[in-house]
Amino acid sequence: MSPKVIDETTLHAREEEIMQTALEIISELGVAGLTIDKVVARLPYSKGTIYNHFTCKEDLLTGLCNRSVENVAALFERAITYDGSSREKMLAVGYAYMLHSQLNPTEFMLVISAKTPSVREKSTEKRQEEHLELENRLLGGLLKVISSGLASGELNLLPHLSPAQVAFSLWSMSFGTIALLHESLDRCSVRVEMQLERELINHSNILLDGLNWQPFTQDHNWQETIERFKKELFADEVQQLRAQSAPT
Amino acid sequence: MSPKVIDETTLHAREEEIMQTALEIISELGVAGLTIDKVVARLPYSKGTIYNHFTCKEDLLTGLCNRSVENVAALFERAITYDGSSREKMLAVGYAYMLHSQLNPTEFMLVISAKTPSVREKSTEKRQEEHLELENRLLGGLLKVISSGLASGELNLLPHLSPAQVAFSLWSMSFGTIALLHESLDRCSVRVEMQLERELINHSNILLDGLNWQPFTQDHNWQETIERFKKELFADEVQQLRAQSAPT
């Protein structure tokens, strides 16, 4: 009999199905609760088939992580289309990052775990390279906004700072703020009084002032800018977030 | 026969021994490589005894995390004794955090993992409360420096920012920077050109400028301040770091 060959798109759809199921399990039971047995139990495939797609559990985690970073990149690319000053665009990117982390708390956690050496070391070379490419895509968006700020004269860098360093400072700040205020992390008494949206905007403004990026915090109505983000860029996401936090 | 009662200090010493062994295993094999079997194999106690000290594996991880935060707190308390301006003291705290993360990369990773819901949920109430206390001790140090900056007039806050928010912005920035440049995390092409010490100082300076904390970056020789940190505050730690990175 002629050996059956499964076409690419079926394979791809199944991979997507496996990842979606794994994500659901992690949302319910945490990363530690993810088990290949449980994935198999929820799908019409056998263990062996899962292992045809992912070489090991960690490879599956890296796959999920990449899927999430891809969604973030798409959101960033939408953010920088905002019709406003370069500093507003930069803030839009930070806001997009925050929205994504709120809408997908499990995925945000996952990206952190997937960077852990124990996960990374076991993942496929292929999926690791894919991850680097995706991160570079993220940074590309930031660098575009930084160049346009420099070109327009709104951003006046101190001489010792490169555009890449500026991008990195913004990334560090956003990541740190979101990670520490992430709902799935412990709250200490100081953190409980913090609201993620408010603090992220505060931190961004402090940093952008420190970078010498005009208009400065006092010279612009940033609350109005945020309102425009919500309407013009992220209407769908904001609605999802409201639906999610509203009690049934 | 009179039942034998084991005295407190012996128990405490053994707990320390268990944690030290667990930390060594994690350094060698990663968090995922930690196994109670492996701990037992390296110590003269049985499985049951380990479970007398820690209710489960996650409780042991939280114990390790707390031990690490305690060391950070001690380092912070040393940092704020620096004989200089309030802004220099603040920078000293950030520098202390960075030094700790470089000297104890495994512990830094561990603190992140221990905040993960899957770990936290299984830990003892007692150890979780201990964790909150320790974090408040950390923040207490920061708040002291902020008050003294406000008192001396070196720090001029915009009206909408509270001292707690300032402390939190500095914490987020340092945490984000260290986490993203941490040796155990993935490097993407932009990150490879970054040096942790240089970037942490850059980021702190940008943030402190943005907070309106004098003297500003251009008005002071910060490299000199760092050199004084190395000599006056952290001579031991800097030496350890050199010994660690020097090839044998």
Added chain:
DNA sequence: ACCTGAACACCGTTCAAGT
């Protein structure tokens, strides 16, 4: 060429038996 699931090795946790 691809799928299946029994089989194996390993690990967290418990607890009856010992001192």
Added chain:
DNA sequence: ACCTGAACACCGTTCAAGT
């Protein structure tokens, strides 16, 4: 009162047998 380690349930991974 405390320790021990055999025993159990569960999980990641493999691979011989099937289609």
